[in-house]
Amino acid sequence: MREETLRMERVTYRENGVTQLENFSMSIRAGEILGLMPVNRHGISALIKLLRQNLPLHYGYVYYHEKMVNHWRFSDSGTNRISIIQNKSCLAEGLTVADNIFVLRPGFRKRLMQPKILKQQLQPFLMDIDMDIDADAYIEELSPFKRFVVELLKAVVAGNYLVVLDDISSFISDVELQKLHRIIRHYADQGMSFLYVAPHYEEVKRICDRTAVMQNGQIIKYFMFSEHIPDTYMYRWTKGFDRRVSEQISKKTVHPDTEEPAFRAENLCYGEVKDLSFAVAPGECLVLQDLDNRILPDLLAVLSGGKRADLGKMWICSEEFKQKPDRRIAVIQEVPVQTMLFPNLSYLDNLCFTLDHRFHDVWLRNKIKKSLRQEYAGLLGEEVFDLRVEELSHKQKYDLIYMRILVQNPKVVFCVQPFKRAEVAIRIHVWELLERFLDKGIGVVILAVNLADSLALADRLIRVGRGRRMEEYGREDFGNLPVDAPWLYLYQSREKQD
Known part of the structure; x- marks a missing residue:
């Protein structure tokens, strides 16, 4: 023994x-x-x-x-x-x-x-x-x-x-x-x-x-x-995820090639990013899987406007992205409850943090913030506005971060491994929050290293190796992926039924 x-x-x-x-x-x-x-x-x-x-x-x-x-x-x-x-x-x-x-x-x-x-x-x-x-x-x-x-x-x-x-x-x-x-x-x-x-x-x-x-x-x-x-x-x-993935598969949302992309990058080069091209349509969920776990920091530096790409161009809708901070692009960092909240600010100030491009006097006029509180109290709960950030539950913190982005109203949201270190109930809730973006016509790009739950919401998957686009899968092809990802069996069983 x-x-x-x-x-x-x-x-x-x-x-x-x-x-x-x-x-x-x-x-x-x-x-x-x-x-x-x-x-x-x-x-x-x-x-x-x-x-x-x-x-x-x-x-x-x-x-x-x-x-x-x-x-x-x-x-x-x-x-x-x-x-x-x-x-x-x-x-x-x-x-x-x-x-x-x-x-x-x-x-x-x-x-x-x-x-x-x-x-x-x-x-x-x-x-x-x-x-x-x-x-x-x-x-x-x-x-x-x-x-x-x-x-x-x-x-x-x-x-x-x-x-x-x-x-x-x-x-x-x-x-x-x-x-x-x-x-x-x-x-x-x-x-x-x-x-x-x-x-x-x-x-x-x-x-x-x-x-x-x-x-x-x-x-x-x-x-x-x-x-x-x-x-x-x-x-x-x-069962919550199973049901939602099945519903997502049944939707079979089609984003025609003629539709103007919410965001497009062509031949992007910076650091570990080598000649990368991709596009996401309004209301589409695209997963970019970094097979080598190399490109995410460099890609985010360019998308956030902190760095300029060495080569390549990007467009937001039909307008060329000037590669400087632009509120039409939103980034949700990995484990955002640890990186995207400001404990020294009130709940309402955290919610309004990225709203100044829509209301330039948001920090001077309490009327705007008061109106925002009345509008979202039914969705977020009246009690949260009087709590300190440290007093919020895990779920309430995710609500605050994702609702801040929704109020920002960007054209595209880049989410860095949104399900990372989240328990089952939170994963399902993050799914619901991402669906709000999609339902509002906002393009969602999930930046992932390991597919895990990201595949469940995706319309398309682009796998990136050595900084370059390697292969692309549509939702109808997910069952053929050479990985053993969660929820993959639902796509495979769907293919057998078809």
Whole structure:
């Protein structure tokens, strides 16, 4: 029988009086890849904190490498040798790959560092997983995929028994994800354990030995890799999306080529963007998938007017885009509740933030803001206007951001991975918010690395590799995509019916 790397028994953990984990039990064996599917994100952050550090428990026991490290009677607040890999890298910028892997690891006591020796020590690890990464490269020069591999190598060199992977598919492409799965399986075969947190069963079934379903801070069900999961069981959480995707497929909206695009780019070149052309019609949803996770920062810099393209032209409707800030183009950043709200401003001021191009005296005349409050109180709720931004719920924050864009009334909206790190209920709500743009005739371009839920709303998909347009799929062709994306089976079953 394999030894256990981690075991949590009946753990109840509270933060500021709120129960984050309740009667939580989970075990991971040596060499196992355990999938964790959260129906909502409640308790995920708390779980990761507890794995990293032995914080005081209300009740329960935690064992790591078959040794009790935390229990409800006493917590020493010590740290565990567990690596956490998330979207935000834990690597130190300004240092090389070799420095991060060897010098910053616990137990390194040499006063004089010899880069040549560190480089030689790294080569066997890279050869073992068939990776080519320059040991002298600085962390900020690496792609997200290579940074991920470096973090994984750092865990291997440090001798950590468990690695937690939190929603990694949201920041690396499908092709890179396959490479990572191969590396993860390689280390699992050598005895390392992994906790693989992902929102979709299509993802965890590709790599995990078992899958645990988590809801409201509790594990409610385990599935074995070889076990068939009843469709009705998964339908409990996905039925909202299933129904909406089916409705979207049935619409079969046609945007004729003769229709004037809401936005068009031709032969665009800037940074990692190489000769990229695309167009989106009014009321159309286009997904641009960045297969290499390279072009998004450079493309957004040009679209927002912060940088001028080296080559190529863009048009908003029939007018050439002057490549300077233009309110006819809106950008919704990834995880916008963290990047697009201003806590020092009131709710109403946040809502009006991009309205000054329509009403130049919006900040001088309270009459305009008062009118706006009356108009949207029925949709947003009267109570939210008197709340501070920090007091808003997750759903209310998304409402505020997307309604701000709707009030701005742009011709096209560029959404950067709009479903990233959003729980099931929020994903469905984001869908509804994006549909408002489409119903109003606003073109929507979803910028995605991994398709995930983006495909569910799309009319077209353009896949971009090495900064260039690689291939295009219409909605009727989604079933032929060479990926295992969520909701893809609905397009495939539709094709069989036709």
